[in-house]
Amino acid sequence: MPELRKDPILGRWVIIASERAKELDNFECPAVAPSPLKECIFCKGNEHKVFPETFSLKDERQDWRVRVVSSQDSFLQLEGEPWKKGKGPYDFINAIGSHEVIIESPDHVENMADLTEKQITDVFSTYRQRIKELEKNQDLRYVLIFKNYKKGAGGGEIKHTHSQLLATPVNLKRVKEELEGAKFYFKCHERCGFCDMIRQEVGTAQRVVLDEGGFLALVPFASRFPFEVWVMPVTHSPDFYAMSDDQTANLAKVMKKVLLKIKVLLGDPPYNYIIHTAPFRRPYPGYWSTIDEDYHWHIEIVPRLTQVAGFEWGTGFYICPSLPEEAAKYLKETKV
């Protein structure tokens, strides 16, 4: 099993997956694009071509509507005794966890924006159910859900609409930072920073794209990327999976509109989204006691229009070549 190693200064965990590519040849650059797939392995009828199903949503006739399978690239596995060890200043743990693919439709659709509202509701329901199920495994601390649409956003050869789930035995650095930022804001103001942001945005309306059904879609004040959009529940809640079914349907409506606006306005660009939700509450060091009050789940959507420029890489310092207020205006005015 591969191991996870922690940078002793930064606390950043890395999967060391040397099984993947032991031969030096595999590091050749740049990678030559493999020839396109002849047929889509995610389409209905090709179920035998992918890894076993871990979950599915079925219709009355027992045909699947959404299907979750293990990833063929997975370095994480749910079986095995978790261990942790140290050596000098270094920490290791073994790579307990799960990497799954959510196939969002039996039919060949590529952009989630082109699924029906009902289908998108099914996808978000599936996410919620998988998180709930994985929470039972006490070795896991976080479930990350994300989508890479098209190659420019890190998507692979398979074009059929899908998203990914990564369950990890550690809290990811990005998650820890956000939690610590939220906690610090709460300590200063005794209010949730995201709720403050929502009040501010609804008040000025300068950066609001949509405000309906209890969800706000906005271009963030300090956007890293042009036309970045965050979708947030207006009512405070730390956990994505704690949504009701009605809320899930409302979220799907908003997501469909936002993704369609991006598609129409920007010419069907590659995009990523990541669900930012609270980690599982486990009694371990680093457990944040005020997480229920200070953290607020949301989805960050990033169209990939500009290449991340040189000094953005590794510096954490971004240049956004558009005014967030203008991006919001364009998106708001785009009819879908």
Next chain:
Amino acid sequence: MPELRKDPILGRWVIIASERAKELDNFECPAVAPSPLKECIFCKGNEHKVFPETFSLKDERQDWRVRVVSSQDSFLQLEGEPWKKGKGPYDFINAIGSHEVIIESPDHVENMADLTEKQITDVFSTYRQRIKELEKNQDLRYVLIFKNYKKGAGGGEIKHTHSQLLATPVNLKRVKEELEGAKFYFKCHERCGFCDMIRQEVGTAQRVVLDEGGFLALVPFASRFPFEVWVMPVTHSPDFYAMSDDQTANLAKVMKKVLLKIKVLLGDPPYNYIIHTAPFRRPYPGYWSTIDEDYHWHIEIVPRLTQVAGFEWGTGFYICPSLPEEAAKYLKETKV
């Protein structure tokens, strides 16, 4: 002048540079590659084709050996009264600072590995002198120096060997995180974490690539990327620019060998390096009192062999498809 905006939760600063691209057309994706340059504007004889010189190192005949010019892409400017303002939960400041290009040779050489040791010494001396000069400007807090070699590493159209300098009025998030990590390690152990790392690496020799002239080149224990190499002074020092001239010459020797090893072993891949050094000591909130003891400057070199995969983007969770110990062995054994 463009403005800097801070994410209220994460404390991440972003340059909002809307002057760059007001037209929606500029966000079309993917960017069509511009036609290649007919002649190199960084070569000797074309000095008039770039922005004015801010510094140069000259030989006895007053010909330049290393030349620093303002970047044509700069969003930062040194002139102007610094201001800060807030609105609701949000902070803005204006974009005081400097973005400069260090042209590393009058002759057309592309990879720094192919410069002479003397030339590389000149480049590092230039970095030191520019940082010392910029430190006098009380509005600045950090100088970031980095190199993007080839397009795969974020390099632009100009192939002539050069590096970049970014002076900022805020501490970059990446820098803050590293400082906080270093401070926390020091708090736990009352020792510099980087010094501990050096002792551990010299002790086991498993990940050491080179150990000479007071500098250690190693593959870090928790490498994010295959064949990532860090070059560190063995003696504790927080500030890159505080090196002596002799140390600078020794560093140049080690850097040349490491860059040549990467070139020979991996087939001249794109790479980045970033100089990680302490920020200017300014009396402002967030000033770290133990920085002289807990922080240790170093250079991080990353060959760009694998595309950053989907879930690494935005998660801070990396998969490294090679064992750091094996990468170190390959690099160590590569003759240059």
